[in-house]
Amino acid sequence: MTLLVWTQIAVLAIAAVLTAGAAFWALRAYRRAGGGVASPIPALVVCGAVAVAALGTYLFLGRPELPDAPYAARLEALKDRDPRSYTVDEALAILNEASRENANDPLPYFYTGQLLLDQGRAEEAARAFDMALRRDPLMAEALLGLGRALVGIEGRVTPEALAAFQQAGALTNDPAPWIxxxxxxxxxxxxxxxxxxxxxxxxxxDDPRREMARRMSSGEGAE
Known part of the structure; x- marks a missing residue:
């Protein structure tokens, strides 16, 4: 699942807990009062109505990463804009929608991973690259992205990251996997x-790393 989906689940779970708490409070107050003449049913009905209203409002407003408006309308408005004007959250929303519309396409997941990695969100990026590779196991760019994300998580080239770089090196002429x-x-x-x-x-x-690579390959940079 993407971060957006987990966010939605968390919001709905919190709403459910709060509603249950309100219902419990109403019943406890009723019992402490000795039952009385009034029934607790109206209070419970109110709790249920509040929960339904909260859910409806959330679904209407859509996702929190975009300005307040119905989600579908906001998404359509974004599609009419120059993608270069998107914020990171807006770009992620567009990519998430693209992944929903084209479930077998690795590119929305790959670009999501790139955006998240650029934002320093390495763990989320690794999950996105993994989703891209589930759809295209030979996507060299996603393998390289996954390796970089794993390095970002651990702070070193782990065996898992190394395996990703080795696979990428066999599929692309990019020097990065070899570095x-x-x-x-x-x-x-x-x-x-x-x-x-x-x-x-x-x-x-004109690669700025070229001289360093030359020196290291000749042993000049070795300690």
């Missing part, structure tokens, strides 16, 4: 020159 494999080798005290060399030959002439 991360070199980092993993260095963290483990292994010779990383082969990985740096593989990264170097994949870099463009």
């Amino acid at each position: 991360y494999q070199a980092m993993a080798a260095m963290e483990e005290g292994r010779d990383a020159r082969t990985f740096w060399s593989e990264a170097y030959v994949r870099m463009n002439e």
Whole structure:
């Protein structure tokens, strides 16, 4: 599930707990009063009405990441805007809708992962990249994104991240998977020159990392 779905579930769960609490309070007050003549049913009916009204209001207003308005109308309004003007939350809402409309398309999940990773939300990004890979296991960009997200979570190249980078390196000419494999080798005290060399030959002439990769691949940067 996405963060948006979990947020909705949490809101509804809190509303249910509050409603149950109100009902319990009404019954307890009734019993402490000795029953009396009045029935507790009206109070309970009011609690139920409040719960239904709260649910209806939430469903009408839609999701909290967009300005107050019916969700469908807000979403349609967003689609008419220049995507470059979207906030992160607005872009995530559009991507979430795209994933609902095209359940087998990995791209909405991939772009969601990219946005979340850029925001430092590594755990959520990892879940989004995983959803993309469930739909396209050979999507090199998603494998690279998943590896980066796992590094962001753990602060190092874990075995799971390394596996993702190795798969990505076999599928793309991007030097990044090889840089991360070199980092993993260095963290483990292994010779990383082969990985740096593989990264170097994949870099463009104007890549700012090129000189570092050249030096590391030749052993000049080794301690």
